[in-house]
Amino acid sequence: MPLFHVCTLFLLFFIALATAADLYKVLDLHRSASDKDIRYAYKKLSRKYHPDKNKDPEAADKFVEVAHAYEVLSDPTKRQIYDRHGEEGLKAHEGGQQHYANPFDIFSNFFGQSAHQTRRGPTSVTEFEVELADMYKGASIDFMVKKRILCDHCRGSGAASDGDIHTCSGCGGSGMKLVKQQIFPGMFAQTQTSCNECGGKGKVIVKKCPHCGGEKVVDHTAHYTLEVTAGMPEGHEVVLEGEGDENPDWEAGDVVLRVRSKRDRGGWRRKESSLYWRETIGIDEALLGFDRNLTHLDGHVVRLTRIGVTQPGFVQTIEGEGMPLHENHNLHGDLYVEYNVVLPSHISPHTRRKLTEAFQSSDFRHDEL
Structure with missing residues (x-):
């Protein structure tokens, strides 16, 4: 992380301390929480609010608060002083000038140790289909993932209590x-x-946890939001770090979403930054020309104009109406419109005579030659 961001977070850190919240509430824990509960809460929340992952303006504040809460509550001596005398007691214990560790150092040390101590669970890859319109204009898509998480009651021990x-x-x-x-x-x-x-x-275990039956994990449906950026490439992978199945014997693996557009038969098609559309016209429009509107993926209108004859299968190129480029949303690829000509199912005798006269006229033959 850039030095500027680190300095900014330290400033936010000291501001947050001026109005420090209950450290147990910061980690969403009860005061009777075990060391294992504290580690579990920090692992979950520090990943959630890490500034490199969470771009919410308030995430930096939360990341700092979570780090400070873990620093105090994971240390038996500091926790005992905090429980009895609060933050002021900690300050007095340290000679009137309380020391605050770098939250990024805490994060690195925690996950560095975890990586060596615990094996990592498997990574799951899921094909995630979205509407092509969402990949054109960008969207936030809510979705759910079914997975296994550590039992809330026993925190993965499988026992009714620590004494069991x-x-x-x-x-x-x-x-x-x-x-x-x-x-x-x-x-x-x-x-x-x-x-x-x-x-x-x-x-x-002499008495199994009544909530999970000693299985240590329970079924859970997790809710997430996928941020689809305009022009996102087909097959783009979005990684949800540490959101795989949980188990007390390993660190949760990642969930990888491989994003693709839904196949819409007869509708819009995409190839990299190009878009393809098939427009159906009548025989009269194919011969005489036309001026019509095409509604694009985001609702804006593209004018389709042809003068003269349009052959079946003719492809018209409209520059700058394709997909936005992922690296630069202000630039777009091209749109290719293929024309499909529909013939009438039947014609009246009067129309037949008129067409015969037109096609056999000297002007028509001259044009053909």
Whole structure:
């Protein structure tokens, strides 16, 4: 992040401290929250409000508040002082001049440690179809994703309470057992295997969480908003970091949305920055010309004009009426209009005579030659 942004955030940080909110409320936690709850809340909120990801003007303030709340509540000594005497107590404890860590350092240290300590879950890729009109003019699209999240009641432990998690008696908490096997008479070999009583975890649950039934995770429908920018390329990937299935044994992976326009048979078509449209005209318009309007994807009108004969399948190029360029929304590609000529299903005897006279006239033959 640029130095200017860092300095700006520090300024916001000190301003926020002047009217500091309850640190537990900042992390959306109860005062009885465990260390695991505090880490979970910080991981979720710091990602949500990180200035590189969230461009909302208020996100920087929230990012700073979340970092400060985590800095205090994750430290047992600071948390105890804060619980008893608040921010003023912390200030007095530190000699009247309270120290505030860089929120970006806290973020880097937290996720740096997490990356080494915990394996990462799988990344899911989803084909996400949107209307071509939304890719032309830009749009905010609300959508939902079904996934698994850590149980709100047990925070992923699977137990009814912390007191219901006991050290495994089978392995003494090591998660491993020594198994003695006889190879030959009088000869034995010892092998180390994962404890079958605790599954290698070293802990057993004596009473399962009533909310998740000991599964540690529950089904959840998450709501998101996809920001489709004008001219977004087909297949453009939008990454929702850390929004995959949650599990206490790994960091949640990413959700990748591969954005494409919906196939609309007979409607608008797109190829990179070009747009294609098929316009149907009558035989009279094909022969005599026409002047008609085409309503574009964003509602503005494009004038289609032809003088003289228009052959079936003729393609007219209209410059600057294609897709906006993703790098520069002020520039557009071209629009290609293909003309489809429809013949009448039947003609009257009177019309037939008139057409015969016209097509057999010397003027018509001369024009054809």
